[in-house]
Amino acid sequence: MKLTLIFLIMISFLSGCNKSENDEKPEKKELELKSKEVLEATDRFGWELLQAVNKEADPGQNVVISSLSVAQALGMTTNGAANETLSQMLDVMDFGEVSEMNEAFHNIREVLQTADPKVQVDIANSVWYRQGMPAKESFGEALEEDYDAAFREVDFSKKQEAKDLINGWVNDKTKGKIPSIVDEISAGQYMFLINAVYFLGKWQYEFDKSATKDEDFTLSDGSTMQVPMMNQETDLDFYSGEDCQAVKLPYGDGSFYMVIALPANGIELDEFINSLDTNKWSTITDNMHERGLALFMPRFEVECKFKLNQTLIDMGMELPFSEFGADFSNMTEAQVFIDEVMHKTYIKADEEGTEAAAVTSVSVVVTSVGGGGPMPFRIDRPFFFAIAEEESDAILFSGKIENPKQ
Known part of the structure; x- marks a missing residue:
């Protein structure tokens, strides 16, 4: 079925027929x-x-x-x-x-x-x-x-x-x-x-490349390094709790998103990751509210x-x-x-x-035998991230970035 669908889409694209943009999109499947x-x-x-x-x-x-x-x-x-x-x-x-x-x-x-x-x-x-x-x-x-x-x-x-x-x-x-x-x-x-x-x-709200500047990023051992720090001011879903603050960065039409969470001061990143489970994840994502942010985050690969x-x-x-x-x-x-x-x-x-x-x-x-102005949110130390899909709650990728240049 999948191969047939892809084949039909390719034929439609190559034929040059005058179809609307919606006609060319694959049919959205329900979970x-x-x-x-x-x-x-x-x-x-x-x-x-x-x-x-x-x-x-x-x-x-x-x-x-x-x-x-x-x-x-x-x-x-x-x-x-x-x-x-x-x-x-x-x-x-x-x-x-x-x-x-x-x-x-x-x-x-x-x-x-x-x-x-x-x-x-x-x-x-x-x-x-x-x-x-x-x-x-x-x-x-x-x-x-x-x-x-x-x-x-x-x-x-x-x-x-x-x-x-x-x-x-x-x-x-x-x-x-x-x-x-x-x-x-x-x-x-x-x-x-x-x-x-x-x-x-692609981010729903892209960063301006000309605004990216080298800034300090503090590693887990306390040392600092220079990393390319992206920044923007925009309204994003934000969570603030006793153990972390988190921001939600949407892609495309918003079905997919990245969540970046910074543990609260005094809580080690590994300690925070060890506390994560389905309930904790839901607590973070279900209790986000839109607010103006001055977001700083490192470019990483x-x-x-x-x-x-x-x-x-x-x-x-x-x-x-x-x-x-x-x-x-x-x-x-x-x-x-x-x-x-x-x-x-x-x-x-x-x-x-x-x-x-x-x-x-x-x-x-x-086998061998067989509200107000933008609030600064600076991601300048090791952080957790996850990439997920909104409707299904599927988590595609997750992890921690200790060193954006490692």
Whole structure:
């Protein structure tokens, strides 16, 4: 359905017919009830994942994740799990029944990709499996139907060719922002399940580039550095509470937005992140009120890379990583287990808007045996951020910026 829709849009554009702007926009999809429940579970999973990754990060290290990307990659993998392995994966992600999860993710992708014609959101999935060792038919059908996953048989013995093929797909789907996700192909490699998310949105209220000036930014260790500080005076949704102040920056027509939160004095950024959950997020976003702000925020560009194995194991997903305990019998007749979950992210925020990308790869291998004037709001120290969609409450990216130049 998605491919057909994109094809029709391309034909309409190239034909040069005299159509109104609204006729050329993709039809906006509505979020179904089950999709809402899966998104809420994804957000719960995402807060826990962010806190776990942040805990393992080095002091002063930037942390950016896309829980949506990780959830979809693991969601595809869950279709191959069985028995206790399946139970552990579903318990950690709290997605309910597999078939309902699959249908929800299909709907979620359609909703996010059609939410705002002025914001580009692309979500793509692919599966690359070992030549001569096909996956079970029911597994492949589910991923092709509900995840629009490209299914490719690959000769993993030709390692460089295989890596170039997979990484070429990743590079293409992230518009070159994440050139690769696969560094090595093991002798027992069976499958890579990969999700890519790409986001490009212009601020509803852009910053004036000529107003950007180098100013001090205080790092967590107390030292300062010079960063390009953007600034503008405008009316924005703002929250002020005991533990933080936060501003909401809309993109395009307003469906997508970035929230930037500064912890109150005396509260460490990591302490604030550890307090985040669905209720805290709702408290912040539901209690924002428009007010005039003199906003100062740094231009930043950040890349992150995380291996999520131990993080997911600590969250309760132990069996899928167990060489002799994992059960992926709904995927293949062979005895396989998850060897690695790799997550890469990229985000750039400047005067025009935000470009962000994320890729998650699940590597599966065969076992060895088988009011008033504007109020100054200066973001001149480490801060938390999240990019979300208004109607669905989907959180696409979240993290912390410790060093805008790192």
